[in-house]
Amino acid sequence: LQIEADLPHAAARGQMRVVYQPIVDLQTGTIGGYEALLRWQHPHLGNVPPDEFIPLAEELEVISELGQYVLETACRTFQQVPEFVTSASPSPALQVNVSTRQFLRPGFVDVVRRVLADSSFSTGRLHLEITESALIVDVEEAARTLTELRGLGIKIHIDDFGTGYSSLAFLHRFPVDALKIDRAFIARLGEDGVSVKLVQTVLLLAQTMEVDVIAEGIETRTQRDLLLGLGCRRGQGYLFSRPLEVEDTLDLLRAGS
Ligand code: G
Ligand code: G
Ligand code: MN
Ligand code: NA
Numbered sequence: 001l002q003i004e005a006d007l008p009h010a011a012a013r014g015q016m017r018v019v020y021q022p023i024v025d026l027q028t029g030t031i032g033g034y035e036a037l038l039r040w041q042h043p044h045l046g047n048v049p050p051d052e053f054i055p056l057a058e059e060l061e062v063i064s065e066l067g068q069y070v071l072e073t074a075c076r077t078f079q080q081v082p083e084f085v086t087s088a089s090p091s092p093a094l095q096v097n098v099s100t101r102q103f104l105r106p107g108f109v110d111v112v113r114r115v116l117a118d119s120s121f122s123t124g125r126l127h128l129e130i131t132e133s134a135l136i137v138d139v140e141e142a143a144r145t146l147t148e149l150r151g152l153g154i155k156i157h158i159d160d161f162g163t164g165y166s167s168l169a170f171l172h173r174f175p176v177d178a179l180k181i182d183r184a185f186i187a188r189l190g191e192d193g194v195s196v197k198l199v200q201t202v203l204l205l206a207q208t209m210e211v212d213v214i215a216e217g218i219e220t221r222t223q224r225d226l227l228l229g230l231g232c233r234r235g236q237g238y239l240f241s242r243p244l245e246v247e248d249t250l251d252l253l254r255a256g257s
Pocket of ligand 1: 036038039049050051070097098099
């Protein structure tokens with residue numbers, strides 16, 4: 001396959017770029033962070049969706065290099081705009097996805113440490129999104145890795161929450177800062193009563209664990225209002241903004257959001 005042959009060289013050939021989706025306060029619309037998302041513009045095939053090339057990158061074992069590319073690019077981009085810290089609004093956080101294989105690879109924490117040092121990015125602003133599947137392979141080792149990352153000041157978010165194996169007992173073993181409710185649940189909000197109860201359950205779980213919640217894939221006002229009514233304060237989705245190109249992201253950052 002052409003994409004199999006081309007993927008390992010795509011970043012070096014300048015075909016990869018990072019876009020940034022704002023994460024907002026659902027009530028005020030204030031931007032509290034951005035999720036970095038990788039895009040591949042293939043010279044002949046055009047835009048290849050990440051749902052296709054991320055799993056392929058895992059298979060071909062080039063995901064660690066790609067993940068490192070995203071981390072370096074995103075940290076360097078955000079570092080271009082001086083940090084502002086007022087009590088009302090600190091500089092927005094930067095959320096970076098970490099794939100399962102990347103997380104499990106020995107030396108992952110060292111890579112993160114080095115990227116942070118090279119870009120002099122404030123560790124407290126970096127949030128890493130990790131899926132449950134990365135945590136179940138070796139629970140003890142995963143907990144140690146998360147503890148090391150948090151020791152650097154990094155915050156840990158569980159991505160696609162609700163689609164994996166989470167149980168209270170399972171989650172209790174990991175030091176995490178937030179849960180991201182998978183967009184599949186948000187999509188059904190307002191269409192059936194079950195999804196409202198599911199979201200309610202996640203919010204209750206988060207409250208019990210004393211962690212934050214971010215809702216993904218909010219597309220309608222109805223979904224936003226339901227979430228606010230349930231006590232969910234933060235989210236992202238097309239209702240607020242699509243992922244933004246780097247120039248637009250920098251404009252927003254320079255404007256103080
Ligand atoms: O960017 P969306 O818009 O299409 O992303 C589709 C999927 O690809 C999501 O599950 C998202 O988490 C994943 N994805 C996007 N960018 C990255 C990345 O930089 N690293 C990893 N591991 N996954 C990513
Ligand atoms: O798995 P992960 O959560 O990292 O993926 C984020 C993905 O969700 C990206 O592909 C992003 O482009 C996509 N996304 C962001 N907002 C929306 C939305 O409102 N609706 C849908 N369908 N996808 C969204
Ligand atoms: Mn994510
Ligand atoms: Na997700």
